[in-house]
Amino acid sequence: MKLHSAALALGLLVSLSAGAAEYSQLLADKSALGFTYKQMNVPVEGSFKRFKAQLAFDPAQPAKASAAFDIEVASIDVGSAEGNGEVGGKLWFNTAAFPTARFVSSAVKPLGNSRFEVAGKLSIKGRTQDVVAPVSFKQDGANGVFEGVLPIKRADFGIGEGMWADFGTVANEVQIRFRLVAAAKK
């Protein structure tokens, strides 16, 4: 019992101190950046293995939060070895010319209940679009966890040109799913 209440007190202390902190250090091995798309109406999962982020999120001042991501496009996994062999090419991501995709936030709007709307600019393959992503925040021990889904249209970024431009086989809609775990700056 004593141990239990001590642990509780410690937990409270940790969450209190964490609440005051600013989450800024992305824990890459705990974070995931994936996406879902449809190929012949079959949902397929993919992911980006390598990305960096500059985060600043203080739960007490969410409107001041900011985020910037650099995604190494060549680290993409589209769900099959054959697809991975193709997707770096000119018709898809043209990773030789555009190795990095980038998201930079411009505004964070609190929606209440630890939910936020993050607006920003997403640049892929040299094309930039304004996007808005709903993001949820929760604390997990000393870390902050941000989760959300950002729907985009691949054609807006010229992903899949030429024979792939038709949406009959690979759908235009792509759901980017992210789960970002960040540690608080001490």
Add this chain to the structure above:
Amino acid sequence: MTSSPKTYNRTAISLHWLVALGIAGTLSLGFYMSDLPFSPAKLQYYSWHKWAGVTIFALALFRLLWRAIHGAPAAPAGMPAWQHAAAEWTHRLLYVLMLAIPLSGWLMSSAKGFQTVYFGVLPIPDLIGKDPELGHSLTELHELLNFGMLGLVLMHAGAAFKHHLIDRDDVLARMLPFLKKS
């Protein structure tokens, strides 16, 4: 099984040729598409191939049911015992493969991370999760079973022609009524 009828009924004959056509088309498409370069057409062919496989699986199940209810005609009188046994086992294995090949294809597709969605509308649940190594093994199994199917079909058709041309009995005509001499 009921007592053997004199001939196959119209449903059994239609199902036989429908499945034969389906297997010929699906198997050919399978060999053709696997060596194609990556393209939208290739993705389409893979989907069509899977839809065809699911259809053949369902038709094969229906044929087994139909056969269980209506029976199949007996072999011609005086056929040697080894031919009886060969015919019996060829048919059994053909049915096994008609079911096992689509099943292996479905599992292989799941293991490669692609769910089968029948006609792009009806999702067929994945029995196994994504596992590239297992996917590779299942691909080899799928291919091997298809070579088995090819061999069995050749035996099956060869035997039918032998009955028609050499033995001059009604075995082939039972499945191709327009060949009947009457």
